[in-house]
Amino acid sequence: MADIIKKATRESYGESLRDLAEKYENLVVLDADLAAATKTGIFKKAYPDRFFDCGIAEANMMGVAAGLAATGKIPFASTFAMFAAGRAYEIVRNSIGYPHLNVKIGATHAGISVGEDGATHQCNEDIALMRTIPGMTIINPADDVEARQAVESAINYVGPVYMRFGRLAIPVFNDKNNYKFELGKGVVLREGTDVTIIATGLMVYEALEASKTLADEGISARVVNIHTIKPLDTELVCKCACDTGVIVTVEEHSIIGGLGSAVAEAVTGCCPVPVVRIGVNDEYGCSGPAVDLLKRFGLCAENIVAKTRNAIKLK
Amino acid sequence: MDEKIKKNLMKIACKARMGVIEGTYNAKSGHPGGSLSICDLLAYLYFEKMNVDPKNPEMKDRDRLVLSKGHTAPALYSILALKGFFPEEELKTLRHIGSKLQGHPCINIDGIDMSSGSLGQGISVACGMALSAKISSENYKVYTILGDGEIEEGQVWEASMFASHYKLDNLVAVVDYNGLQIDGKLSEVCSPEPIDKKFEAFGWHVISIDGHDFDQIEKAFSEADTITGKPVAIIQKTVKGKGVSFMENQVSWHGSAPNKEQYEKAMAELNQQLKDLED
Numbered sequence: 348m349a350d351i352i353k354k355a356t357r358e359s360y361g362e363s364l365r366d367l368a369e370k371y372e373n374l375v376v377l378d379a380d381l382a383a384a385t386k387t388g389i390f391k392k393a394y395p396d397r398f399f400d401c402g403i404a405e406a407n408m409m410g411v412a413a414g415l416a417a418t419g420k421i422p423f424a425s426t427f428a429m430f431a432a433g434r435a436y437e438i439v440r441n442s443i444g445y446p447h448l449n450v451k452i453g454a455t456h457a458g459i460s461v462g463e464d465g466a467t468h469q470c471n472e473d474i475a476l477m478r479t480i481p482g483m484t485i486i487n488p489a490d491d492v493e494a495r496q497a498v499e500s501a502i503n504y505v506g507p508v509y510m511r512f513g514r515l516a517i518p519v520f521n522d523k524n525n526y527k528f529e530l531g532k533g534v535v536l537r538e539g540t541d542v543t544i545i546a547t548g549l550m551v552y553e554a555l556e557a558s559k560t561l562a563d564e565g566i567s568a569r570v571v572n573i574h575t576i577k578p579l580d581t582e583l584v585c586k587c588a589c590d591t592g593v594i595v596t597v598e599e600h601s602i603i604g605g606l607g608s609a610v611a612e613a614v615t616g617c618c619p620v621p622v623v624r625i626g627v628n629d630e631y632g633c634s635g636p637a638v639d640l641l642k643r644f645g646l647c648a649e650n651i652v653a654k655t656r657n658a659i660k661l662k
Numbered sequence: 663m664d665e666k667i668k669k670n671l672m673k674i675a676c677k678a679r680m681g682v683i684e685g686t687y688n689a690k691s692g693h694p695g696g697s698l699s700i701c702d703l704l705a706y707l708y709f710e711k712m713n714v715d716p717k718n719p720e721m722k723d724r725d726r727l728v729l730s731k732g733h734t735a736p737a738l739y740s741i742l743a744l745k746g747f748f749p750e751e752e753l754k755t756l757r758h759i760g761s762k763l764q765g766h767p768c769i770n771i772d773g774i775d776m777s778s779g780s781l782g783q784g785i786s787v788a789c790g791m792a793l794s795a796k797i798s799s800e801n802y803k804v805y806t807i808l809g810d811g812e813i814e815e816g817q818v819w820e821a822s823m824f825a826s827h828y829k830l831d832n833l834v835a836v837v838d839y840n841g842l843q844i845d846g847k848l849s850e851v852c853s854p855e856p857i858d859k860k861f862e863a864f865g866w867h868v869i870s871i872d873g874h875d876f877d878q879i880e881k882a883f884s885e886a887d888t889i890t891g892k893p894v895a896i897i898q899k900t901v902k903g904k905g906v907s908f909m910e911n912q913v914s915w916h917g918s919a920p921n922k923e924q925y926e927k928a929m930a931e932l933n934q935q936l937k938d939l940e941d
Contacts, residue, residue, distance in 0.1 A: 396797075402823065404824065406783075406817045406820060407817055407823075410786020410787045410790060411821075411824065412790060413790055414776075414789060414794060417775065418726070419798075420794050420798075437780060442780075446769040446777040
């Protein structure tokens with residue numbers, strides 16, 4: 348599929364904010380001196396009066412977003428995942444989560460696919476952190492089509508939402524004319540009976556690729572895209588556990604606290620089956636080209652195939 | 663200030679202090695010291711200055727107040743009860759399981775505009791509210807009250823930079839300068855002084871007053887209304903524990919509740935003060 352279009356979800360984020368601004372007049376955008384990178388600069392160019400740069404001060408930005416939301420605006424507070432979920436965690440918890448304010452956090456540059464900047468900027472912990480906040484919704488879109496719809500869906504949902512976007516251009520595989528994003532609903536992309544591969548974000552495409560190789564080997568793998576990590580579609584996850592008897596989770600995030608943990612927690616309560624988690628192990632990332640890093644950390648179709656083969660043996 | 667209005671405010675502040683003692687005594691915990699130091703300020707704001715309506719707590723164009731020093735919620739709860747947002751009897755439920763009067767302010771209480779308590783965060787929220795009014799050309803004002811120890815938090819200065827950059831002249835931040843924080847005197851813990859110079863350096867219009875003098879309080883807020891193009895910081899010098907003799911200027915009363923004997927003594931003192939005002 349050499350001719351497949353690739354696009355970074357941060358681009359989708361910036362463009363959809365611009366495209367939705369006219370329809371949602373209370374939408375305003377905040378950034379912390381990263382507008383060029385988070386792509387909110389696209390919005391800024393079109394709507395300079397509704398864009399507010401907070402400077403390199405993420406804690407304050409989250410508080411400002413809370414104040415805007417408390418007075419009827421729909422603020423999108425944007426910065427890198429590292430600073431949104433990491434540095435500003437306590438402000439997100441106490442000033443946004445606890446009062447359940449209608450703040451949308453647009454966190455870009457999530458995961459190791461940040462690339463050359465290395466470990467300080469590669470946030471593999473944000474999903475884990477955000478999951479611990481009661482009432483927080485977490486969306487991790489898999490491609491451009493899903494990301495755009497997810498942004499509008501977040502606007503229409505009243506309450507705090509953490510949205511995770513990537514720096515790396517990734518394949519656009521959803522059909523923009525037919526795809527319909529439903530908050531909190533997982534998507535079965537491919538049916539299968541031997542194993543379910545549950546993936547999120549940019550790993551969904553890799554999971555699909557892996558399922559094709561597995562099919563050639565005679566393994567029928569179901570592929571599920573979980574774009575909304577919280578609230579998790581436990582009904583679907585539990586059904587997959589019961590139907591296929593083993594689950595493999597794939598995420599560009601620490602194996603501690605992310606999608607894999609969420610799935611394992613759900614499955615233990617409804618249909619205990621083996622859950623094999625693929626993600627970044629308990630370690631930091633490092634510098635390098637994003638695509639090479641993904642391979643090095645096993646976040647690729649090849650490793651999914653290998654781990655899935657072994658996972659089936661656990662049944 | 664008109665003497666009749668002043669006397670009325672003094673009575674309200676005195677009653678608010680009783681509410682603080684009542685609440686913390688019944689809770690067997692809480693922060694009376696810093697609550698007592700802001701009762702005069704809150705009495706002025708809620709009974710003279712702010713456009714709020716207890717019958718319509720969600721009124722869209724109401725003035726907002728964010729108690730950034732959220733641990734002094736007992737003072738705010740007292741004032742809101744006196745104003746009629748909820749029955750004064752509820753003050754006794756402070757910090758009890760099932761009570762709406764949480765240890766720190768919670769947004770779902772009538773009259774409370776924002777949850778707060780983790781220090782340094784309220785001023786950022788107040789900035790957001792003030793910016794929001796600017797965006798949609800609304801005329802409400804936003805007030806926030808900070809502790810003097812609280813301003814040791816770095817976020818306060820991020821917010822201060824933001825407020826002056828966006829020329830939030832609809833924002834007034836009051837620093838309750840009682841000179842004490844949990845570990846001791848400001849000057850001995852990790853001093854943020856000089857406070858006025860710091861806000862000036864961050865581009866604010868600064869007014870320094872005695873926070874227990876209603877004439878000075880009124881003058882400061884009237885002056886704040888005339889300032890355009892920059893936010894206003896009112897540094898009010900106060901006495902921690904004000905109004906209860908044995909609590910005044912005693913750091914030990916930052917975060918401990920009176921026992922029965924102390925409660926009775928404090929209430930007797932405040933009742934006498936109220937009686938003196940009514941004579």
